Amino acid sequence: xxxxxxxxxxxxxxxxxxxxxxxxxxxxxxxxxxxxxxxxxxxxxxxxxxxxxxxxxxxxxxxxxxxxxxxxxxxxxxxxxxxxxxxxxxxxxxxxxxxxxxxxxxxxxxxxxxxxxxxxxxxxxxxxxxxxxxxxxxxxxxxxxxxxxxxxxxxxxxxxxxxxxxxxxxxxxxxxxxxxxxxxxxxxxxxxxxxxxxxxxxxxxxxxxxxxxxxxxxxxxxxxxxxxxxxxxxxxxxxxxxxxxxxxxxxxxxxxxxxxxxxxxxxxxxxxxxxxxxxxxxxxxxxxxxxxxxxxxxxxxxxxxxxxxxxxxxxxxxxxxxxxxxxxxxxxxxxxxxxxxxxxxxxxxxxxxxxxxxxxxxxxxxxxxxxxxxxxxxxxxxxxxxxxxxxxxxxxxxxxxxxxxxxxxxxxxxxxxxxxxxxxxxxxxxxxxxxxxxxxxxxxxxxxxxxxxxxxxxxxxxxxxxxxxxxxxxxxxxxxxxxxxxxxxxxxxxxxxxxxxxxxxxxxxxxxxxxxxxxxxxxxxxxxxxxxxxxxxxxxxxxxxxxxxxxxxxxxxxxxxxxxxxxxxxxxxxxxxxxx
Amino acid sequence: xxxxxxxxxxxxxxxxxxxxxxxxxxxxxxxxxxxxxxxxxxxxxxxxxxxxxxxxxxxxxxxxxxxxxxxxxxxxxxxxxxxxxxxxxxxxxxxxxxxxxxxxxxxxxxxxxxxxxxxxxxxxxxxxxxxxxxxxxxxxxxxxxxxxxxxxxxxxxxxxxxxxxxxxxxxxxxxxxxxxxxxxxxxxxxxxxxxxxxxxxxxxxxxxxxxxxxxxxxxxxxxxxxxxxxxxxxxxxxxxxxxxxxxxxxxxxxxxxxxxxxxxxxxx
Numbered sequence: 001x002x003x004x005x006x007x008x009x010x011x012x013x014x015x016x017x018x019x020x021x022x023x024x025x026x027x028x029x030x031x032x033x034x035x036x037x038x039x040x041x042x043x044x045x046x047x048x049x050x051x052x053x054x055x056x057x058x059x060x061x062x063x064x065x066x067x068x069x070x071x072x073x074x075x076x077x078x079x080x081x082x083x084x085x086x087x088x089x090x091x092x093x094x095x096x097x098x099x100x101x102x103x104x105x106x107x108x109x110x111x112x113x114x115x116x117x118x119x120x121x122x123x124x125x126x127x128x129x130x131x132x133x134x135x136x137x138x139x140x141x142x143x144x145x146x147x148x149x150x151x152x153x154x155x156x157x158x159x160x161x162x163x164x165x166x167x168x169x170x171x172x173x174x175x176x177x178x179x180x181x182x183x184x185x186x187x188x189x190x191x192x193x194x195x196x197x198x199x200x201x202x203x204x205x206x207x208x209x210x211x212x213x214x215x216x217x218x219x220x221x222x223x224x225x226x227x228x229x230x231x232x233x234x235x236x237x238x239x240x241x242x243x244x245x246x247x248x249x250x251x252x253x254x255x256x257x258x259x260x261x262x263x264x265x266x267x268x269x270x271x272x273x274x275x276x277x278x279x280x281x282x283x284x285x286x287x288x289x290x291x292x293x294x295x296x297x298x299x300x301x302x303x304x305x306x307x308x309x310x311x312x313x314x315x316x317x318x319x320x321x322x323x324x325x326x327x328x329x330x331x332x333x334x335x336x337x338x339x340x341x342x343x344x345x346x347x348x349x350x351x352x353x354x355x356x357x358x359x360x361x362x363x364x365x366x367x368x369x370x371x372x373x374x375x376x377x378x379x380x381x382x383x384x385x386x387x388x389x390x391x392x393x394x395x396x397x398x399x400x401x402x403x404x405x406x407x408x409x410x411x412x413x414x415x416x417x418x419x420x421x422x423x424x425x426x427x428x429x430x431x432x433x434x435x436x437x438x439x440x441x442x443x444x445x446x447x448x449x450x451x452x453x454x455x456x457x458x459x460x461x462x463x464x465x466x467x468x469x470x471x472x473x474x475x476x477x478x479x480x481x482x483x484x485x486x487x488x489x490x491x492x493x494x495x496x497x498x499x500x501x502x503x504x505x506x507x508x509x510x511x512x513x514x515x516x517x518x519x520x521x522x523x524x525x526x527x528x529x530x531x532x533x534x535x536x537x538x539x540x541x542x543x544x545x546x547x548x549x550x551x552x553x554x555x556x557x558x559x560x561x562x563x564x565x566x567x568x569x570x571x572x573x574x575x576x577x578x579x580x
Numbered sequence: 581x582x583x584x585x586x587x588x589x590x591x592x593x594x595x596x597x598x599x600x601x602x603x604x605x606x607x608x609x610x611x612x613x614x615x616x617x618x619x620x621x622x623x624x625x626x627x628x629x630x631x632x633x634x635x636x637x638x639x640x641x642x643x644x645x646x647x648x649x650x651x652x653x654x655x656x657x658x659x660x661x662x663x664x665x666x667x668x669x670x671x672x673x674x675x676x677x678x679x680x681x682x683x684x685x686x687x688x689x690x691x692x693x694x695x696x697x698x699x700x701x702x703x704x705x706x707x708x709x710x711x712x713x714x715x716x717x718x719x720x721x722x723x724x725x726x727x728x729x730x731x732x733x734x735x736x737x738x739x740x741x742x743x744x745x746x747x748x749x750x751x752x753x754x755x756x757x758x759x760x761x762x763x764x765x766x767x768x769x770x771x772x773x774x775x776x777x778x779x780x781x782x783x784x785x786x787x788x789x790x791x792x793x794x795x796x797x798x799x800x801x802x803x804x805x806x807x808x809x810x811x812x813x814x815x816x817x818x819x820x821x822x823x824x825x826x827x828x829x830x831x832x833x834x835x836x837x838x839x840x841x842x843x844x845x846x847x848x
Contacts, residue, residue, distance in 0.1 A: 108801060
């Protein structure tokens with residue numbers, strides 16, 4: 001009896017103590033997240049286009065929205081790039097401390113990311129909860145219907161988990177991740193462009209300028225068209241030969257039979273020459289891959305089906321690629337891959353490069369390099385790429401790589417939504433300026449226009465100026481015409497290599513490529529694996545019929561080398577400034 | 581005298597040729613990327629340990645080694661546990677279809693591992709084994725067990741049946757005989773087998789990569805992260821490569837005596 005009497009009291013007491021301590025610990029845990037937010041905002045996200053108060057509000061929203069996911073561990077994956085390293089090392093940690101969701105942000109080679117993505121698409125089994133996948137796959141994703149469209153998520157199950165201050169209008173790459181149905185399929189998290197690169201210091205030298213004018217009859221400057229690029233390449237390799245006692249070259253490229261040779265072409269090379277139709281971000285009905293669509297269905301890439309992969313403009317572009325590499329590039333270029341040739345211009349004997357990724361910016365502004373001045377400013381500049389004779393106003397002019405958050409339908413809902421929170425965190429205004437500075441791959445208008453970027457601009461060789469310029473919209477990724485990026489992209493290097501090695505003429509190599517692409521598309525059509533806008537190939541007919549139609553495929557020009565045209569770099573900056 | 585000297589010179593040249601790539605890897609791992617890409621240097625001009633520091637301080641790097649070692653060890657243990665009794669059966673007993681079974685054991689090695697990728701992936705993820713050590717270890721067993729049975733069977737045949745009979749007469753139970761008498765006699769065979777199982781599992785990338793995503797990711801998959809859109813991080817890749825050689829060196833060091841004998845005796 002005695003015992004029984006006492007027992008409830010003890011129970012009550014312990015319950016009371018328990019309740020109090022629970023209250024305390026709840027209090028503590030609430031503080032734990034806001035303390036973490038404060039710590040990160042003050043120490044790591046100091047530079048932001050938001051005020052500190054707005055940053056803290058954004059972080060508080062994340063803490064609150066993530067409440068029901070606390071304690072979860074999610075896995076996301078991306079390729080290796082300075083920006084993603086920042087996300088993986090800094091942002092994933094910050095996110096875990098602020099929200100209580102642990103994120104494993106795995107970094108692997110881009111090809112492996114695509115492989116995992118394909119495995120998940122084909123097997124329907126979840127491997128990663130979110131992928132950072134290049135928007136080049138937009139045509140793939142919206143056709144297969146395996147991806148959760150971001151706009152559906154924002155309107156549907158992700159409604160309560162969508163950051164009110166996400167500000168989609170501020171993103172500069174949404175055009176690239178929107179399907180023909182108007183839905184947003186992916187959310188950009190990093191972007192870089194492919195531009196023209198040149199040694200501004202050499203281009204300013206009076207003796208070289210004089211010599212160039214004497215030979216070619218116009219000013220040495222940033223080439224506007226391929227004729228001028230070719231002249232400048234010849235000028236440095238053939239006429240100048242040596243600067244300050246060192247052998248110099250007017251061109252750099254790569255040509256080894258290797259998968260990376262495919263990017264050299266699928267990353268908009270044909271559109272620079274002017275193959276394809278007008279239209280931004282990608283030509284319609286024929287894009288820069290030479291694939292024609294009718295009513296969103298790909299109908300062929302061979303000229304005989306109305307495509308332009310083996311049309312005169314594409315053949316011209318391939319010929320120039322082969323010619324220039326043979327005549328004007330260092331002899332070892334033909335044996336190099338993308339990653340071997342990338343660092344070569346930084347070694348200081350290349351005058352210009354027509355196909356250069358701004359992802360190399362950070363590695364080319366390091367102190368002590370031959371292409372960097374003593375005060376740390378670069379001796380080189382980047383500028384818009386010149387265009388070939390087939391190019392017309394209103395067409396795209398270059399490539400932009402847009403790594404974007406992608407969510408699969410096969411990922412369990414709860415995991416997907418937790419990953420959606422992390423994805424938004426990595427692009428939120430609180431962190432995105434710091435991320436941009438760390439990785440130099442801007443995604444937001446507000447970051448590009450920030451004072452911090454203005455301050456950095458002189459060190460970045462024209463990156464900021466380019467992203468602020470109206471020319472920016474002419475640089476775009478692979479578009480929605482390409483129905484299956486992984487299957488089609490892998491065809492390119494094998495055929496281009498035939499042209500590069502001289503095994504086949506450019507025309508023969510591209511004929512083979514066009515047929516191979518049409519075969520893949522015919523297989524997709526037969527297998528009927530794409531529920532939306534799958535390929536429906538045209539019957540082949542006399543190519544002349546298609547060449548006679550307006551637009552791409554365009555007939556061969558009588559003169560493929562018009563007068564060379566250049567513009568002084570300073571003038572170029574001025575026209576951009578005026579256009580702003 | 582002259583003959584031995586010229587023989588020595590030949591061996592030295594041969595070893596130098598073999599070691600050149602390894603030296604070059606080691607050399608690169610102590611260089612900065614600028615030096616690697618800048619020109620030809622035969623030893624590091626600006627000696628740096630930065631590449632190793634990255635690997636030893638970043639958990640996502642060193643976990644790769646731990647993951648690889650974990651599934652490789654599990655694989656070696658399973659392979660030996662399964663292959664020893666199987667090889668004994670093949671060497672001592674006659675049963676219906678034994679010859680065919682013995683031959684067809686190797687059927688899994690007749691196809692490249694790539695063809696098993698998707699079936700394995702689907703199988704493992706449907707029973708919840710995806711991204712675990714045991715998944716990779718079991719997948720590697722498919723290739724290692726048959727080979728192990730073949731190697732061990734050769735060694736066991738070399739042990740006369742009289743030993744078995746003698747042990748019975750002496751009153752040994754079968755397990756006692758097997759462990760105390762039989763296994764020590766084929767020590768070198770077990771060493772060779774363990775060595776082959778280890779080597780296959782350690783360098784195999786395709787299956788290991790496909791069957792893992794985060795928790796059991798092998799070092800080989802993590803090394804691919806040195807290849808990015810802004811070029812290859814050669815120094816880091818070389819450092820990671822040097823570190824992958826070390827476990828192999830250790831294994832060979834420990835089994836070297838057995839292996840030398842084993843190669844001479846075995847069927848391989």
